[in-house]
Amino acid sequence: MKTLEEIQAAIEAAVPGAGVEIVPNPAPSGEHSLRLKPETAVEVATFLRDDGELALDYLSNVTGVDWPDKEIAEKVKVTRAVTKTVDGVEQTAEETVEETRKRVEPGFLEVVYHLFSMARSHGPVVLRMRTGNRSDRVDLPSLTPVWRSAEFQEREIFDLYGVVFKGHPDLRRILMWDGFKDHPMRRDYVAPDDFEYEPTPHDEVLARAQAHRAAQQAAAAAQEGTGQ
Amino acid sequence: MTNPATEYAAGQGIGDARLDGRMVVDPDSGTDLLEVAMGPHHPSTHGVFRMDVALDGERITRLKPVFGYLHRNHEKLGEGHTYLASMPYTDRLDYICSLTNNWAYALAVEKLAGQEVPERAEYLRVIVGELTRVQNHALSVGFLIQDMGASGTPLMYAFREREKILDLFEALTGSRMMCNYMRFGGCRVDATSEWLDAVRKVVTGLPQFADEFEQLLCTNEILMARTQGVGVLRPELAVSAGVTGPALRAAGVNYDIRKVDRYSIYDRFKFKVPLGEHGDVYDRFMIRLLELRESIKILEQALKEIPDGPVMDPKAKIRNFRPKVGEAYGRIEAPKGELGFYLISDGGPNPYRYRVRPPSFVNLTILEDMCLGHNVADVVLILGSVDIVLGEVDR
Amino acid sequence: MAVDEGLKIELGKQGVFVTTLQELYNWGRRSSVWPMNFGLACCAIEMIATTMARYDLARFGAEVFRPSPRQADMMIISGTVTKKMAPQVVRLYNQMAEPRYVIAMGACAISGGPFKQGYNVLKGIDRYIPVDIHIPGCPPRPEALLEAFMALQKKIDAQPLTGEGRPRHLDADAPGEFPVPAQGEHDLEPAANKNVWTVPVVIR
């Protein structure tokens, strides 16, 4: 199979301005991936499928990944060399300001596609796409018109992560019920409170079970108060 | 109230390119479509699966699978658990084939962490994996026939064989169904020589079982009449829809991950990949029986060649296992198709992202295409021939 | 009126069988419990295995798995009940004819089991319907289901025909319908049926 660089070059040649980036993967698996721009994704995908040499006719796995907003406090050690208020010593030593200034790296949702070729028995080629953010710019082009196998998997990502796939023929919730409002696979999702009976609680469950009992006791006390 | 079925017929639904030239609703018939929800409580949906079906008389004009009745949040729980703690959960994905699930997950983590597996452990994996395939295929054929109305006999034979294999699993791993046997870098316990002898004994009996099963079913006229030409899946559509496993090979596409990826030690064994011609229910049924025989061949070879040695990589860690940052996609040829695990590690004790690529779920993509134009009774068969397990479909 | 147990056995040896109406009635009921053909998850496979030749649930008069709730006396909740499925389970239970019994088979059916902390998993079906027998195990062995079934038979046997503890079909006050939870925006509504689900307080 072609190397990822060759694939990138081939894509650039076939789809001018595709803007495909290589995302390195440090794990021993060495499965590096290609990040597509949403605007040209469908074109690139069609090329990957139809190109005689690549023939990535089989889309195996589609999945979402949630990367929430990251508050980076310690990494802002970049010397904010503005502090000249010192008595005359070096300014670079003024690292104490970083604690108060936290940089928020905006989060995004990512969709990962694993492609293989059944015709040529090679793969995987990993594609990724990012949404603009996690709230209002969550649409990405659907690759279902290119590979049918994306149909249910993209619906699942829509359901659990809230990525809206433009061009998907039937974008509805698939695993949760229709009236459900949340996107439970997002990392900031909070499960509903049903922690009445937790005989062996730990960590988060313990906290929630205790909170539940406290709330119940408060409610009971309030009811008693109104009753008297 | 608008009728979704007519919307669909008018081409506002999923797109009528799929309809394959068949007429969806007869405009002159003057009848309405009848909408039936098959499931989630339905004896032949293999669990809690639902199909919203629109019928024109007996004919299917629309079929929308509805999932999620067994959505157990496997992936979310996996992100909250350590790598090791997810292993017993994988047993419960495809709960008929827990050992192949273990294997796929172990393979993905080993890929992520760059671990080696000792040779004996690889052989043990192949042995238990192929035993799993045998019992899965026997069971899936049994259920298919059960759906056809032959309640009892073939399924009972399949379960009998399964019980023998389950006894082996229990003797090795301690549990009948939820084996939790594999670890990153090997297998949890070593097999004794008595266990291997017991496997040999069961494996020697398997060809006889396969013969009996074929005698019982393959030339049965009723079975042939019910299954031949039903639920035809074209190879191009199968590839595009990501169908894998016996359903794909029944459509004539030669793609078996054991041959393609040559993962584990499958390059050492001689076995054939049976292929179908028509891609109908009968082909899928036959492919399973043929694969069962190929699995027996692999088992015989593996049992002959299994070497002595350790079953765990001595460097492997059970507790405090933290792979380095990165990601990996590991896949195996599970009895139902390509079972993949996609893991992203952020260097912590838990995977950052834990994704299961379930074969049954993706194989259902084309359920509607296979069912359109057939009778209601055939839907049950077509679904049975896809061989789904809801634990894996909904996760 | 009860007959002395020793006397009864003695008479039985002589070929005289003494029984009460209650015993006869309950014998009939317990020997033909028809389960509903209803599998949810992993445990369902063990449930099917129980009906197969090696374990043979038919020996207890319970081989007739009915696909329709109207014809079934017993529901084996064999597997995880998700929040998406829970309304259907309650509905099916409501459709069953009295007297009806419920066996919660496996950890998931009792408490949500290993999947307990999942957002879509109901932490035990007894939040909505009364459960007679609980079988722990993940999944329970087929013998465990048989044992639970015998426990249920014992329970049926012990039910008097009148007064306290009589079977539900003879009790006009027993609730026939259990409210079906609605699927809300975030969770099932209500999250539990307070008439069925009473929790002991465990302080940790």
Place this chain on the structure above:
Amino acid sequence: MLGEGILKGLAETAKNFAGSYVSKDRLTTVQYPEERIAPIEATRDFPFLVYDGEDWQAGLRCVACQICEKECPPKCIYIEKSKDKKPDYVGKPQIYPARFDIDISVCMSCQICVEVCPFEAIKMDTVFELATEDRFGGLLLDRSKLAKSNEYYHTIHPTEAAEVDARLAEEKAKVEAKARAAAEAAAAKAAAAPAAGAPAKTEPPAVKPAGGAE
């Protein structure tokens, strides 16, 4: 001939029917409550706590290290550590679990607690007949219900238990040898000072591992 396939199939069923009377391989019904399938040694169901000796409270091997609690995938173990200490099998004073609960309505019988336990204190039981009407009390097992003797462990998993006992005996011998060497060294050193020998000597273990491999 039409119907030939059906007849072939029927012949097969007849063969099976007849065969089930003669062939053991056809796995005929085991009449469960009266007969049982031969127990398989590796079988696991729910965890139990092993104790040595007669008194379960004194002999529990568990030292409340809470590793199993942390590693348990469905988090069904709850442990509270004791305030005081008592000697373990080698005689070292250890804390013990003041509370050890396993919610078997959650337990998935995965055996990970057994695998991670460094003290051989928790093992898998084979009892499966636990059906109960009591949802809460009947399924939350506390220490008294979980504690089972080492002899019992030997009856259900003989090979494994023998291995465990051998390992523990070896460990104990090592500790004792070490203690003896230390005591001797101390005695030699304190030959002049007669009072020094006493504190270096370890207490004899209160409980011995019963049914050891030695």
